[in-house]
Amino acid sequence: MATRVQSPPGRPSMRHGSSRYRHSRSSLYVAHTPSLEPITTPDEDEDADESTVSSTPDSPPTSPSPGHGQESSSSSTDESSPPYKIAAAPLTDGVGLFATRAISKGTIVLCEAPMFTQPSPPTRTNSTVMAALSQCTRDEQRQYFNLANAHKSKGSGAPGTQPVLPALGIFETNALPCGKTRSGRRAGVFLTAARLNHSCRPNLARSWDETSQQMAFRALRDVAEGEELCLNYVDVIGTRAQRTEELQSAYGFECVCEACALGFEELAESDRRRAAIRRLFEEVAVCGNEPTLGLRKVRSFVIDWLRRCSRGSYVQVKLALQLLKEEELVHYEASFCFDGFQFCILVSDFVNAKAWIRKAWEASCNTSGPDSPASRAFKMYWANPRAHELAGVLPRATLHGPD
Numbered sequence: 001m002a003t004r005v006q007s008p009p010g011r012p013s014m015r016h017g018s019s020r021y022r023h024s025r026s027s028l029y030v031a032h033t034p035s036l037e038p039i040t041t042p043d044e045d046e047d048a049d050e051s052t053v054s055s056t057p058d059s060p061p062t063s064p065s066p067g068h069g070q071e072s073s074s075s076s077t078d079e080s081s082p083p084y085k086i087a088a089a090p091l092t093d094g095v096g097l098f099a100t101r102a103i104s105k106g107t108i109v110l111c112e113a114p115m116f117t118q119p120s121p122p123t124r125t126n127s128t129v130m131a132a133l134s135q136c137t138r139d140e141q142r143q144y145f146n147l148a149n150a151h152k153s154k155g156s157g158a159p160g161t162q163p164v165l166p167a168l169g170i171f172e173t174n175a176l177p178c179g180k181t182r183s184g185r186r187a188g189v190f191l192t193a194a195r196l197n198h199s200c201r202p203n204l205a206r207s208w209d210e211t212s213q214q215m216a217f218r219a220l221r222d223v224a225e226g227e228e229l230c231l232n233y234v235d236v237i238g239t240r241a242q243r244t245e246e247l248q249s250a251y252g253f254e255c256v257c258e259a260c261a262l263g264f265e266e267l268a269e270s271d272r273r274r275a276a277i278r279r280l281f282e283e284v285a286v287c288g289n290e291p292t293l294g295l296r297k298v299r300s301f302v303i304d305w306l307r308r309c310s311r312g313s314y315v316q317v318k319l320a321l322q323l324l325k326e327e328e329l330v331h332y333e334a335s336f337c338f339d340g341f342q343f344c345i346l347v348s349d350f351v352n353a354k355a356w357i358r359k360a361w362e363a364s365c366n367t368s369g370p371d372s373p374a375s376r377a378f379k380m381y382w383a384n385p386r387a388h389e390l391a392g393v394l395p396r397a398t399l400h401g402p403d
């Protein structure tokens with residue numbers, strides 16, 4: 001709904017088969033957020049942020065984190081070994097990462113630099129991957145060629161095209177998006193993280209840190225010792241049939257995670273909830289998918305939309321949050337909370353807007369850390385909600401907060 005939403009990349013694509021990576025979506029938690037560029041780079045934003053901080057409970061703290069999304073592992077600060085091990089994963093016929101001790105929500109479980117990165121296709125070819133591999137050690141090369149290759153026995157997908165050669169096939173199967181440079185977006189292979197299996201109810205989120213040039217993997221919830229650590233390779237707010245179709249197409253396997261292995265009635269209930277979340281997600285963000293809309297059009301659209309929603313659109317956000325909680329899909333929470341913030345901002349309900357943006361910030365800190373562009377933006381809006389360009393666009397009204 002924000003006019004500054006740039007394009008779908010920040011938001012999970014619902015298009016079937018769009019994935020070329022294990023994770024084709026970047027930053028799911030900022031799916032509905034507007035472009036962050038104007039508020040993440042200028043120094044004055046930091047100044048404004050800090051200068052507006054007060055000691056009131058509804059103002060952001062001066063320290064970067066209130067105990068959410070600690071940059072160091074809270075459960076491993078007194079432990080020298082990593083909180084995971086690579087071991088056989090019976091359900092996948094391969095290996096996976098397993099927690100070696102209890103891990104608390106928001107903890108960084110793994111921080112890893114890519115073995116190498118590559119540009120986006122068509123610049124990326126088997127030759128460019130081979131050239132990058134030639135710069136790696138023999139041990140790294142050996143580990144690389146032991147990784148999964150979902151393209152082993154098939155072509156590139158389009159009729160008449162050449163089969164995908166092994167080095168490129170492994171890259172396409174395992175690479176994760178890791179930011180963009182002046183020459184465009186890049187993806188990289190992470191030798192340890194490549195062992196993380198998929199789950200439709202993941203317990204890890206990933207976020208790329210531009211400063212350290214590393215990928216951080218944080219616990220989305222408390223993880224028990226012995227539990228397998230998993231990411232989601234595809235959007236997981238679809239039904240099991242939709243998830244299965246996408247996973248089969250992109251990775252050639254059928255998921256047997258706890259969400260997919262539910263009994264008939266429980267699975268039907270899960271499908272109903274996830275389908276509802278997807279519908280809400282698309283409805284709430286419908287304006288965000290139209291970056292060409294001018295503010296006037298957005299305004300008339302929102303007015304009309306609010307009229308049609310008798311109880312206010314924030315109710316849909318609250319419903320979505322409840323469904324996310326039931327499905328344990330917390331990595332979408334920040335996005336919906338930011339929507340709640342925007343609804344309140346539209347009608348100058350700054351009290352509730354602050355409550356929503358605080359919740360968005362807390363959720364974002366847990367999934368991507370306090371220094372991520374999204375967390376910094378949320379914190380800035382928490383300190384100064386009037387800075388949002390949609391503030392006061394609609395007649396003044398009082399909505400509700402998240403709780």
Ligand SMILES: [Zn+2]
Nearest residue numbers: 200255257260
């Ligand atoms: Zn599954």
